[in-house]
Amino acid sequence: MHRIAVEEYAAIIRDHLAPLLTRPLEHVPLALAAGRVTADDVRSPIALPSFRNSQMDGFAVHAADLRRIPVRLPVLGEIAAGAVDPAALPEGSAIAIMTGAPLPAGADAVVPVEDTRLTDGVVEILRGRDAGDHVREAGSDLAAGEVLLPAGLRLASRHLAALAAANLMDVAVRARVRLAVISTGNELVPPGTPLRNGRLPDANGIAIATAASAAGAEVVDLQLSGDDAAQLGRVIDRSIAAGAELVLTSGGISMGTHEPVRQLLEPLGATVGTVDMQPGGPQAYARYRTVPVVCFPGNPVSSQLGFALFVAPLLRDLAGLPPAARAPRVLAAPLQSVCGRRQFLRGRLTDDDRVATVAGPGSHLVAALAAADVLIDVPAEVTVLPAGATVDTVDL
Structure with missing residues (x-):
């Protein structure tokens, strides 16, 4: 050559x-996907949240029962997080409910515990609530089938959390x-x-x-x-x-x-x-x-x-990662380069984003490279550049 x-x-x-x-693209489990780049748009197979649930620890109620405050309602039991298909809530009653638990059919509001007093199976509600208060509606975060993550996204912990919440166990990423x-x-x-x-x-x-x-x-x-x-x-x-x-x-x-x-x-x-x-x-x-x-x-x-x-x-x-950044920068000090050979000199950025060379051009100067932020690309025909000249730099 x-x-x-x-x-x-x-x-x-x-x-x-x-x-x-x-x-081709690769499918990897979520546990191995951090730092990888999505190959395609990822659509959620389910709504987020996937069911109506309580935003608070409190009592699920019919908002219409709270027209006059205070009001006393019999408590029919409790719905914990993880409960499946709770029975419908009759009008004129309440049921204790935990954060994240599914709302029973008929209930349209949640009264936080701090706005109530519970005595002998009857809850006294001290503050009125409107329909929808402290209720997380199904799909209020994202509807099923909508784009959860776009193609070309480098996956971080928050993205992996969204994928897991959508009940996905793996993701298609760039090879x-x-x-x-x-x-x-x-x-x-x-x-x-x-x-x-x-x-x-x-x-x-x-x-x-x-x-x-x-x-x-x-x-x-x-x-x-x-x-x-x-x-x-x-x-x-x-x-x-x-x-x-x-x-x-x-x-x-x-x-x-x-x-x-x-x-x-x-x-x-x-x-x-x-x-x-x-x-x-x-x-x-x-x-x-x-x-x-x-x-x-x-x-x-x-x-x-x-x-x-x-x-x-x-x-x-x-x-799928972006290329190393290249940018023109202004020299903070004069620069000398070897004639006849294109140089990639080590450079350190100043507080005002100017650049100055670090040590000489030697190929053994590993400490000087460690002290550098960028490489300064100097054309073969250039031997001297004054402070204030513009040079092409490549981020390290």
Whole structure:
């Protein structure tokens, strides 16, 4: 692959992943639906509420019996929440009723307990009520068949509550990709491991896996692999066995003698080359046993940038999530950039929504990336921009 523009490589990766992007919707149980995006309008199969019920603890009555206050009415019993088909209420009587309990036929108002006195099976009602007072009518929230939730809605707890109230046990949502994340390199160890000189904690695995989850994917495997191509093949096999439809790797695609990703995948037709950007120029893609693989550089900033530019937009599109926000912003301080290569510099927003660079362009500056809010997209021909200039930014 010759040196290629960012947009051209993004289109290549879209084509590479095209079979994943046309997957049908999925039906998932409500317990697993948080954060997913509705695939279609969801219509309620029942009215909400589905039956007339009491809004208060009190007494169900005929409002017409309360023309003169106070009034004393015999209490015929009690209706608790969960009661089924209570008997009709005769005129001139009352029945104790709990919040949420079904109203008996004939009753058209509820008198709260605090407006009554109960003595020897007779309730004295101290305040008049009109028909409909403290009564929740069937369908007063939503009629059966009406749209409960629209298509394209990211589900939060309040939406799941509405689905459950409508007696739905699952929901149709936009599909998401099941993927594996594999970091390569003999130098890498899991975070928290006692470090010897030359060893590094793996930052790429957790970063890419977390970013993939935020973009709507399901991470089914997260692994480390050394610099041996055969070992990497075994790790990818395990990821595929775990259900991965896409494999994302970091490291192992440079020109050195210990490049396991290149050594494993080039004989299988991998395309390895350089995208015209910095950081993150080295990129690659391949198929392994029909499963698409997208390969990022090993430096942590480069790998995160490669994922954000080339894979995250596709995952978000498939999952029904909006793209990362892009916006023009004004520089709070002068900016310097490397000539001849499109730069994605780390930027921090100021209180007035201006932006200033954070540290330099180095691909290893992971702390600087953590301090950033946005990426500043600087064209290849730009080397210096003064404070007050407008730049294109991408939210992180």
